[in-house]
Amino acid sequence: AQSVTQLGSHVSVSEGALVLLRCNYSSSVPPYLFWYVQYPNQGLQLLLKYTTGATLVKGINGFEAEFKKSETSFHLTKPSAHMSDAAEYFCAVSTDSRGADGLTFGKGTHLIIQP
Amino acid sequence: DVKVTQSSRYLVKRTGEKVFLECVQDMDHENMFWYRQDPGLGLRLIYFSYDVKMKEKGDIPEGYSVSREKKERFSLILESASTNQTSMYLCASTQGTYGYTFGSGTRLTVV
Numbered sequence: 258a259q260s261v262t263q264l265g266s267h268v269s270v271s272e273g274a275l276v277l278l279r280c281n282y283s284s285s286v287p288p289y290l291f292w293y294v295q296y297p298n299q300g301l302q303l304l305l306k307y308t309t310g311a312t313l314v315k316g317i318n319g320f321e322a323e324f325k326k327s328e329t330s331f332h333l334t335k336p337s338a339h340m341s342d343a344a345e346y347f348c349a350v351s352t353d354s355r356g357a358d359g360l361t362f363g364k365g366t367h368l369i370i371q372p
Numbered sequence: 373d374v375k376v377t378q379s380s381r382y383l384v385k386r387t388g389e390k391v392f393l394e395c396v397q398d399m400d401h402e403n404m405f406w407y408r409q410d411p412g413l414g415l416r417l418i419y420f421s422y423d424v425k426m427k428e429k430g431d432i433p434e435g436y437s438v439s440r441e442k443k444e445r446f447s448l449i450l451e452s453a454s455t456n457q458t459s460m461y462l463c464a465s466t467q468g469t470y471g472y473t474f475g476s477g478t479r480l481t482v483v
Contacts, residue, residue: 266412291472300376300462300474301415347414355468357422359405359430364414 259284259350263363271371276320276335278366280348283329290331291349291360292322301347307331318342343370375399378463378475385482391450393478395463402467404446405430406438409460409477418461421446453482 264279282288289308293301305316312324322333331348345367349360379394397404403422407415417430419438427438435457439447446465450457458481466472 293474298477298479300476301464302474303471306471349415355403355422357403357420359403359417359420360415360464360472361417362407362415364412 259288259352259361261348261350261361261363263346263348263366265366266364267367267369269369269371270338272340273337276333276338276342276368278333278346278348278368280322280331280333280363281329282331282348282350284350284352286352289351289354290322290324291351292316292320292331292333293347293349294318295345295347295365297344304333304346338368338370340370340372343368376463376465376473376475378461378478380478381476383478383480385450385453385480387454387482389450389453389482391453391480391482393448393450393461393463393480395446395448395475396444397446397465397473398444399465399467399473400443401465401473402443403465404440405464405466405472406436406446406448407462407464408432409462415462418448453480455482458482 260283262281291306292304307324315321348363376397405420406418421440437449461478463475
């Protein structure tokens with residue numbers, strides 16, 4: 258079975274500063290990795306995903322993540338935080354190429370942007 | 373864009389009631405899922421389905437059942453609602469791992 262650990266339930270950064278949200282996974286087979294964002298009272302929106310190929314993945318809204326197999330990590334970064342980035346962020350893993358077994362999520366990180 | 377539509381954004385039900393949460397997707401996806409979201413616990417998988425009339429238990433199926441009579445519709449059923457089922461419920465669908473699309477969620481309160 259796979260699992261996901263997100264370090265830090267809350268992360269606070271200043272507007273314009275680097276955003277770094279940490280995600281480590283556990284999987285016995287090559288994983289498919291995802292980051293989702295959730296704004297208040299809304300569903301989840303896909304930020305980016307890693308399936309195969311290039312380990313540095315670029316997503317929407319200036320976010321990117323790097324798959325590091327040796328560290329079992331998939332940390333999310335953004336060079337310069339914007340007030341509109343304030344939201345809940347979820348890292349997730351799947352091991353089924355058909356997508357039939359669903360996603361296993363971390364507990365989420367609430368990103369706070371200080372003006 | 374794929375749309376996943378959950379019929380209700382907010383629901384208030386009484387303890388012991390039978391509750392139906394409906395989810396419809398419009399892109400002919402084979403796989404559909406029901407998750408429950410609670411603060412500090414993230415999203416937990418309740419049930420999923422990879423084909424019509426097929427269903428599989430997720431991590432927390434107790435107190436829930438599901439129905440998938442048509443490919444586009446996946447219903448979550450609370451047979452006898454209890455206060456500990458007060459939560460946000462999210463439906464999702466996918467075809468392969470190329471994108472899980474989520475609905476906007478149903479916030480259920482059981483009183």
